Amino acid sequence: MAPPNHYGMIVFEGGGRIMMDITDVSPGDVDTGLLVKMVFRIKDIDEKRGFVRYFWKAAPDRSAVSAQTAVAAE
Amino acid sequence: MAQGIRDKVAILGMGCSKFGERWDCGPDDLMVEAYIEAMADAGIEPSQLDAAWFSTHIDEQGTGKGGTPMSIALRLPNIAVTRVENFCASGSEAFRGAVYAVASGAADIAIALGVEKLKDTGYGGLPVANPGTLMPQVMPNGSxxxxxxxxxxxxxxxxxxxxxxxxxxxxxxxxxxxxxxxxxxxxxxxxxxxxxxxxxxxxxxxxxxxxxxCGVSDGAAAAIVTTPEIARAMGKKNLTxxxxxxxxxxxxxxxxxxxxxxxxxxxxxxxxxxxxxxxxxxxxxxxxxxxxxxxxxxxxxxxxxxxxxxxxxxxxxxxxxxxxxxxxxxxxxxxxxxxxxxxxxxxxxxxxxxxxxxxxxxxxxxxxxxxxxxxxxxxxxxxxxxxxxxxxxxxxxxxx
The missing domain is CATH 3.40.47.10 (Thiolase/Chalcone synthase)
Known part of the structure; x- marks a missing residue:
């Protein structure tokens, strides 16, 4: 994965959090309070064994309205 | 809360190697450097050491996850050597072990020594730790x-x-x-x-x-601890x-x-x-x-x-x-x-x-x-x- 890399503590509505990759962003886009949604994306390509790993990543939720119920690294 | 450790243990001597890019030294040399300074400061012979705690986290210093690297490098008199690691706080863990040993009365004099040799890894920061088999599937590719x-x-x-x-x-x-x-x-x-x-x-x-x-360095540091009574009997004043x-x-x-x-x-x-x-x-x-x-x-x-x-x-x-x-x-x-x-x-x-x-x-x-x-x-x-x-x-x- 080529830098810059984006990741942060993602806090879920209703409780729970996980440090995860943030995708579909450019440098300067990410700051505390960014509203995000979960997307299922390529996580890693295992070149030795030729399979592709997928996992959830956080992407900016551009449709979100003001209610800040899920924030990145609050 | 328990009675605690306050004033039960005194520092008898300490030593610390020069830190840096020590291309000419292996971990053994670094350990010897810190040990000799600490022993001279304490004014004791190796035969007076009752127990040792050895902290190293990243590298296995030659002979694996045990007390042997310290015991062999310093030719310790076949005493107990406990190897400890707790990430970057490993050195404090070695000190805690040695202090507790003296406070318990199980040892009169104990030594804690930590060492790491990191500049030969060919990498500027911390070597990449093995996160296990499953964690890379979910963890961000972080630093x-x-x-x-x-x-x-x-x-x-x-x-x-x-x-x-x-x-x-x-x-x-x-x-x-x-x-x-x-x-x-x-x-x-x-x-x-x-x-x-x-x-x-x-x-x-x-x-x-x-x-x-901060970067990473090659270096070693050591502390020798005893009871305040023993330190005073050895003529030490101004105890730490x-x-x-x-x-x-x-x-x-x-x-x-x-x-x-x-x-x-x-x-x-x-x-x-x-x-x-x-x-x-x-x-x-x-x-x-x-x-x-x-x-x-x-x-x-x-x-x-x-x-x-x-x-x-x-x-x-x-x-x-x-x-x-x-x-x-x-x-x-x-x-x-x-x-x-x-x-x-x-x-x-x-x-x-x-x-x-x-x-x-x-x-x-x-x-x-x-x-x-x-x-x-x-x-x-x-x-x-x-x-x-x-x-x-x-x-x-x-x-x-």
């Missing part, structure tokens, strides 16, 4: 700078500090450590830097630039006493629940509170004479000033900019240069912090000597803000 940089965004958000103000405050942290490290012949990095150099350095993980990050040692370990609260705000270290506050109670310290900002804290990153040091209850919450950045933690400030911090400039050989770092506090309390810190210190505190962190181990120790003058 230590990336993890600690998140403290800065959370701190800004919580306390309403502007990006420019916080960047300038953390730059001051590094400028101060470079000024101190320049006066330390054993330090890895010995050049003063200007605030403009720090502010304009290449970005590593926003907002941490090159000078906001162990006042407190506390360790707090994350339990998932920060990383899995939503109570933690990401701007501070939950464990550091717990360890510091317990250490002050153990040492009988009620007003740390007035009573602590000096500190060596775990400045792996400048922002870590800044928030730690609040977590140790020296600066009021949200005001640490102002104290830093006011010079409160400079060599001539209210509570000098990183007077030996810290991890940033003395260096960071992982398994040795906690003992290196104690070494400087000990030299200062003994009045043997040379050009760096502070006036009449009473209590010296060390803060040795391992792991990342959301999941870590935090060791806080206080040593001080006899009778204080």
């Amino acid at each position: 230590a700078p990336g993890n600690f940089a998140q403290l800065a965004s959370a701190y800004r958000a919580k306390h309403g500090v502007s990006k420019d103000d916080l960047k300038r405050a953390i730059a001051h942290v590094s400028v101060k450590s470079h000024a101190n490290g320049a006066k330390n012949a054993k330090a890895h990095l010995r050049k003063p830097v200007t605030i403009d150099q720090v502010l304009n350095a290449p970005m590593i993980a926003e907002p941490l630039g090159l000078f906001d990050c 006493m162990v006042k407190a040692i506390q360790l707090s370990v994350s339990n998932g609260y920060e990383s899995q629940y939503n109570g933690w705000d990401g701007s501070h270290f939950h464990t550091a506050r717990i360890a510091a509170g317990k250490a002050y109670r153990e040492a009988g310290i009620e007003r740390p900002r007035e009573q602590i004479s000096m500190m060596e804290v775990h400045d792996c990153f400048s922002i870590t040091e800044l928030v730690t000033m609040e977590d140790l209850f020296i600066s009021p919450e949200g005001q640490g950045w102002r104290d830093v900019l006011d010079g409160f933690y400079d060599a001539d400030g209210g509570v000098p911090c990183q007077i030996d240069g810290g991890l940033k400039c003395f260096g960071h050989p992982i398994g040795a770092s906690g003992l290196r912090m104690l070494y400087e506090m000990y030299l200062q309390l003994q009045g043997r810190a040379g050009e760096r000597q502070l006036k009449d210190p009473v209590f010296g505190m060390t803060h040795n962190l391992g792991g990342a803000p959301a999941s870590n181990v935090c060791s806080v120790a206080i040593i001080g003058q006899e009778g204080a």
Whole structure:
């Protein structure tokens, strides 16, 4: 994965959090309070064994309205 | 709370190798260097050592996960050697083991020694740790700078500090450590830097630039401890006493629940509170004479000033900019240069912090000597803000 890399503590509505990759962003886009949604994306390509790993990543939720119920690294 | 460790154990001697790029030395040489200084300082023979604690975290130092590397390097007299590791706080763990052994009466004299040889890995920062088989499937492809940089965004958000103000405050942290490290012949990095150099350095993980990050080093450090009675019987005066040692370990609260705000270290506050109670310290900002804290990153040091209850919450950045933690400030911090400039050989770092506090309390810190210190505190962190181990120790003058 080529830098810059984006990741942060993602806090879920209703409780729970996980440090995860943030995708579909450019440098300067990410700051505390960014509203995000979960997307299922390529996580890693295992070149030795030729399979592709997928996992959830956080992407900016551009449709979100003001209610800040899920924030990145609050 | 238990009775605690206060005044039960004295430091008999300490030693510390030169830290840095020690291309001509293996871990054995580094261990010998710290050991010879500590033994000469203590004024004892190897036959007087009852037990040893050995801390090393990253590299296996030749013969694997055991006590043998230390015992073989130092030709110890077949005594117990316990190898310990607790991330970057490993050195403090070795010290804790040796102190507890003496306090229990199981050992009259015990030694703690930490070593790390990291500059031969061909990599500037910490070697990549093996996260296990399953974790890479979910973990971000992160780094230590990336993890600690998140403290800065959370701190800004919580306390309403502007990006420019916080960047300038953390730059001051590094400028101060470079000024101190320049006066330390054993330090890895010995050049003063200007605030403009720090502010304009290449970005590593926003907002941490090159000078906001400590490197890694080769080095070793050692402490020999005994009871105050034995130390006095050996003719030692002006004893440096162990006042407190506390360790707090994350339990998932920060990383899995939503109570933690990401701007501070939950464990550091717990360890510091317990250490002050153990040492009988009620007003740390007035009573602590000096500190060596775990400045792996400048922002870590800044928030730690609040977590140790020296600066009021949200005001640490102002104290830093006011010079409160400079060599001539209210509570000098990183007077030996810290991890940033003395260096960071992982398994040795906690003992290196104690070494400087000990030299200062003994009045043997040379050009760096502070006036009449009473209590010296060390803060040795391992792991990342959301999941870590935090060791806080206080040593001080006899009778204080």
